[in-house]
Amino acid sequence: MLSVIQNPPRVALPIVGSSDLFPVRRVYCVGRNYAAHAREMGADPDREPPFFFMKPADALQIVGSEPTPHPYPSKTKSYHFEVEMVAALGGGGTDIPVADALDHVYGYAIGLDMTRRDVQDEAKKLSRPWDTAKAADGSGPIGALHPVSLIGHLARGEITLSVDGQTRQTGDLGDMIWSVAEQIAYLSGYFALQPGDLIFTGTPSGVGPVERGQRMVAAIAGLGAITLDVV
Numbered sequence: 210m211l212s213v214i215q216n217p218p219r220v221a222l223p224i225v226g227s228s229d230l231f232p233v234r235r236v237y238c239v240g241r242n243y244a245a246h247a248r249e250m251g252a253d254p255d256r257e258p259p260f261f262f263m264k265p266a267d268a269l270q271i272v273g274s275e276p277t278p279h280p281y282p283s284k285t286k287s288y289h290f291e292v293e294m295v296a297a298l299g300g301g302g303t304d305i306p307v308a309d310a311l312d313h314v315y316g317y318a319i320g321l322d323m324t325r326r327d328v329q330d331e332a333k334k335l336s337r338p339w340d341t342a343k344a345a346d347g348s349g350p351i352g353a354l355h356p357v358s359l360i361g362h363l364a365r366g367e368i369t370l371s372v373d374g375q376t377r378q379t380g381d382l383g384d385m386i387w388s389v390a391e392q393i394a395y396l397s398g399y400f401a402l403q404p405g406d407l408i409f410t411g412t413p414s415g416v417g418p419v420e421r422g423q424r425m426v427a428a429i430a431g432l433g434a435i436t437l438d439v440v
Contacts, residue, residue: 242411380413
């Protein structure tokens with residue numbers, strides 16, 4: 210049986226130390242998972258359970274070792290950066306216990322959850338979904354995947370983002386409200402997680418706008434850095 214249109218290519222991440230690729234299935238993102246960021250967004254981190262939204266896999270932008278052009282999307286005048294550690298699942302299942310959750314992680318990468326903030330703010334006021342704000346083409350820049358077999362699991366370490374050399378976001382992975390293991394366990398109660406799924410694990414405080422012509426550098430201890438030039 211033939212496809213009536215050409216099959217679209219599947220997004221796949223490069224893997225550090227290997228010529229193999231990691232094919233991506235779904236992209237989950239946790240919201241407001243650092244206390245200071247929750248407060249700057251007007252939420253109460255002491256009361257709010259975790260919540261998630263999704264990006265389409267083809268919204269990812271693969272970022273190599275060199276500075277990569279990043280397109281400023283249409284229909285926004287307030288395009289915000291959010292640096293995040295991304296967990297890539299090599300296993301899956303439903304109702305995964307927290308104690309077993311990290312066994313399903315293949316590796317980690319640096320990612321950004323780029324957001325049309327003005328569009329998101331309008332959606333919030335109207336109680337509408339965030340898809341248009343969060344799912345712009347290229348809105349999920351992501352670097353190469355670092356296998357757990359090489360680096361282990363990252364529970365602590367500095368996470369930063371700078372714009373034109375000035376630090377705008379800084380935090381520590383240990384400041385997550387919900388750990389990576391807890392996020393996996395929680396998500397698996399709602400979805401059958403599968404190999405190839407990614408989880409953007411939250412961003413520290415300091416999110417803000419970026420303009421065309423500016424350079425963003427996102428870095429996480431143990432994962433190196435990725436560089437994006439906004440065009």
